[in-house]
Amino acid sequence: MQNHPSDRAVRRVRDERRAPSLPPNASEGEPERRELRIGAKALITDHDRVLLIKERHGDGSTFWTLPGGGVEPGESFSDCLRREIEEEIRCRATVGETVGRYVYHHTSRPATTVYAIFDATLRSEPEPNRTERILDYAWLEPTDLLSTTLDPVERFIERSVAGERPNGGP
Numbered sequence: 001m002q003n004h005p006s007d008r009a010v011r012r013v014r015d016e017r018r019a020p021s022l023p024p025n026a027s028e029g030e031p032e033r034r035e036l037r038i039g040a041k042a043l044i045t046d047h048d049r050v051l052l053i054k055e056r057h058g059d060g061s062t063f064w065t066l067p068g069g070g071v072e073p074g075e076s077f078s079d080c081l082r083r084e085i086e087e088e089i090r091c092r093a094t095v096g097e098t099v100g101r102y103v104y105h106h107t108s109r110p111a112t113t114v115y116a117i118f119d120a121t122l123r124s125e126p127e128p129n130r131t132e133r134i135l136d137y138a139w140l141e142p143t144d145l146l147s148t149t150l151d152p153v154e155r156f157i158e159r160s161v162a163g164e165r166p167n168g169g170p
Contacts, residue, residue: 033110034105034110034111034112035109035110035111035112036111036112036113036114037070037111037112037113037114038070038071038113038114038116039068039069039070039071039080039113039114039115039116040068040069040071040077040078040080040081040084040115040116040117040118041065041066041067041068041081041102041115041116041117041118041153042066042067042068042081042084042085042093042095042117042118042119042120043066043099043100043117043118043119043120043160043161044066044067044093044120044121044122045161046139048141048142049139049140049141050066050139050140050141050142050157050161051066051067051122051126051137051138051139052064052065052066052137052138052140052145052146052149052153053065053066053067053088053089053126053128053134053136053137054128054134054135054136054137054138055133055134055135056133056135057108057133058108059108061108062135062148063148063149063150064138064145064146064148064149064150064153065149065150065153066117066153067081067084067085067088067089067120068080068081068084068085068088068115069084069087069088070113077095077098077116077118078095078118081093081095081118081120082095085120085122087129087132088128088129088132088134089122089126089127089128089129089134089137090124090126090127090128090129091122091123091124091125091126091127092122092123092124093120093121093122093123094120094121094123095118095119095120096118096119096120096121097118097119098116098117098118099117099118099119099160100116100117100156100159100160101114101115101116101117102114102115102117102152102153102155102156103115103152104150104152117156117160142157142158142161145157
């Protein structure tokens with residue numbers, strides 16, 4: 001994903017919880033200041049499979065996630081998602097209804113993103129865009145997600161796609 005103008009134009013929030021790792025300039029006892037971002041992700045399914053993309057952090061580590069990214073100022077969620085899908089996997093997409101949300105506390109920087117997740121359909125086969133740090137894609141069964149799938153993505157897929165109910169019911 002590119003760094004978008006919204007990355008710089010966000011409001012700062014104080015996170016009282018302990019971060020997984022403190023940035024080098026943070027003191028041990030003081031709360032970390034985190035960026036709050038808003039984003040959109042696509043839940044793209046084909047039969048019983050979900051599309052995930054393999055992305056690379058700035059430090060070179062990789063992870064699997066849903067396609068999508070940050071909403072730019074003045075941009076709608078749908079426009080954001082169509083743009084991000086074109087940038088990341090070079091596809092045009094039809095964006096449907098909202099199907100949920102999740103919160104992601106970034107580990108590579110002091111930021112938290114609240115993602116709205118939308119049902120979406122691709123109009124062509126994905127083609128990873130390496131200039132956007134997208135290395136691969138995979139159609140996966142919800143029960144066969146890869147070990148480097150981001151935790152909130154995995155939990156969302158388990159709850160929504162794999163049929164798990166919030167209260168443990170059928």
